[in-house]
Amino acid sequence: MDLRQLEYFVAVAEERNFTRAAERVHISQSGVSAQIRQLERELGAELFDRSARAATLTAAGRAALDHARAALLAAAAVGQSVGEVTGLIRGRLSIGMVIGCTITPLFDALAAFHAAHPGVEISLVEDNSGRLVDGVRAGTLDLALIGTSTASHDGLDSLTIIEEGLVAAVPAGHPLAKRRRVTLSDLSAYPIVCMPPGTGLRTVFDQACAARGVRPVIALQASAADAIAGLAARGLGVAVLSDSMAAHYRDLLTARAIDDVDAPAFLSLVWKPNTSPAVRELLAYGRRAFGMAGPAAGVGAGPAGEGR
Structure with missing residues (x-):
């Protein structure tokens, strides 16, 4: 047996389908089937029950699966270890x-x-x-x-790239532009344009509002700061952005720090240890x-x- 056969075997076991497994390993279905058959001949046992639509593992297949995965991981670790020593990363x-x-x-x-x-x-x-x-x-x-x-x-390990506060950004002539201080309560009188749920800025904003019992009207949501600024500049709502985001649109909007949002928003890289x-x-x-x-x-x- 070779590592290629083990890779195909694991792919079929995880996909439970020869066609999907073939797409995953980037060869034809017939090629996967032939290699699995060869592996079964070498082992002297069938690894899959092919009588149903899904490819299900036999008792022999279940016994082999963890060992096949371990062999593939070990082979990958060999390449990584050598790569670290030689400076080659693949x-x-x-x-x-x-x-x-x-x-x-x-x-x-x-x-x-x-x-x-x-x-x-x-x-x-x-x-x-x-x-x-x-x-x-x-x-x-x-x-x-x-x-x-x-x-x-x-x-997880993490690296903070940016840490900053939230601001309300409005066009010249908006009532909030004339204020030196802006609070969440002030914002609740106007429709809000902001990031969608699942983003750091929106999480900080929502948590701050909930802590102070403020229920803003989220009129419009967009994933890009350009869109949020453009909508706010046209009078469709008060933009909630980070300080550095709003700085890019100072020719369109006047930014005011939101005084009672204490927690900053973070932009971070995250990864697993080791x-x-x-x-x-x-x-x-x-x-x-x-x-x-x-x-x-x-x-x-x-x-x-x-x-x-």
């Missing part, structure tokens, strides 16, 4: 990013990492922050950039791109992006 890197984010330093870090390590296949997905954290914990994502209301996350060499290397590029000399957290990083 494999796959799955990265999550909060919806609507346009953090330029992150893109710079990815570009520099890809140029230095072309053998690493990079995939990038967008989602809300809660699902991204779940993906990192489950192992479907290696690293994620999230918007959050807290700097720490149980069971992660792969590829993740550690990407984090090093990320720290350099964000102007961080080392693993310190809580450092400001220039313009904040959308989707937090």
